[in-house]
Amino acid sequence: MILRSLLYVPASAERFVSKAHERGADAVILDLEDSVEEGSKDAARAALAVAVPHVAQNGAKAYVRVNVGPRMGDDARAAVAAGAQGLVLPKADSVAAVNALLAELGDADDGTIDILAIIEDAVGLLEARQVAAHPRVLAVSLGAEDFATSTGAEPVPEVLKLPKLMVHYAAKAEGKLSLGMLRSIADFDDGDGLVAAAKEAARFGFDGSSCIHPKVVPVLNEAFSPSEAAVARARQIVAAAEDAAATGTGAFLLDGEFIDLPVLNRAKAVLAKVGEAA
Template sequence: MIRSLLYIPASSERFIEKAHTRGADAIVLDLEDAVVPAEKTPARQRLEISVPQVGQGGATVYVRVNSEEDRLFDDAEAAARAGAGGLLVPKTGSAEMLAAIARRLEPIEHQMGRQPLDFVPLVEDAAALLDARSIARFERVSAMALGSEDLATSMGALPTPDVLRMPKLLLHYAAKAEGRRSYGMLRSVADYRDTEGLKAAAAEAKAFGFDGSTCIHPSVVPVLNEVFAPSADEIAWAEKVIAANAEAERSGTGAFLLDGKFIDVPIVERARRTLAQRR
């Protein structure tokens, strides 16, 4: 379970040094928007140091690569050689784009004897959004996310909650239709100071079935970790459902009542998933 993905500029030694102490389930070393052009190549070259450094606390390490072809493949190769767990691929437009990256990585991964990198495509324009299910179907994709600010800009729109809600849900449905994780909230995460708003948005996203969210400031990490994990009450209810279901099975009963509520197969499965997410 990855509840929180914290972006860290891959060019900032100060942020990299503290990243493993922030409590995020995943660290995203960003080679793209957070790095000025003059620092992009040096930041890539330092991945062999920064990837193990930010991952020393046990977090999964992703690298957000650049989308331009003259950087994309070299960024991906450097991430693989440094031991990253996966790539965030900005401006993903098609499964063919992901396949091209995979072809570049396969001989390197084979030579190193390492697991293939996971891909988390970032959908950032309307055309890619409408093709999201075909992108999610690519075998390396583990999760999907929407680039809120870029999507809004590409459409000439503002990244308000009302504007972002439908695109985020469409991408979420595409990811879930293919059995992938879905990261995000139904609003932009740019205003990290709005703690109460972020908490409410995370709770709403969880209710819709989102698995976690990215964030750009460490102060948001505890909010995401708390909200996207099952609460004590949810765990207690799930345990009660599983115990009652076991008793019903022993007595040859199918659906049953528990505390006045009707319990059938989907609710039992939801309880099992809740217990599987305990930390």
């Protein structure tokens, strides 16, 4: 699955919801949690019936971030009833947290609802691989602001880089999507910084990132998409490898570049990002 950009939208803010489908994001996350104040949470949940199909009308995935605690079950069931393709689970500090969400869904869960798990504290960080290994978890990320708060740290890149990478590698170890940048997504006005951070995350192998402002969506879409030159080179490598295999050759030189299995697999991964089977 391709998830380069995931745009958070408060489910209580109709003026943001109404235009979310126009922003070009691969997924829209209708938020019932932190961006919705307590007195508006019930109304935000009720609004999902209209909001979920609305944000998905141009092909974006429609996800819902639920509250943990007493509201979680009602949030999750309302999201699924509205047609959401996945649930974003905050404070996913253990496999038990994922199972608790699925248990709350009960008969509403037909086995197709994806879970996007957010690690937000030190306990979750140390359990990240087990969370990622859960068969229903599609993607894992680190919630920078909450993680920093829970550990008494500042949400600056030098502090966040290590825990972000730990969660990233936990996701990759289990073959799951890794979402995020090596910084907080809260500072969306730092244009040059965001571009650099998105490109950095792509170099490390992150698959995409969430964002809280629509102007960041095109930045993420570009950074987490291979360039035309990269796609063309990947096609050359795959084609040359097929020719070499036909003659019984494994590793070979292509335009002076040594091509072996890891290089071939990277080329295939590039093509997969643009929907081409190699």
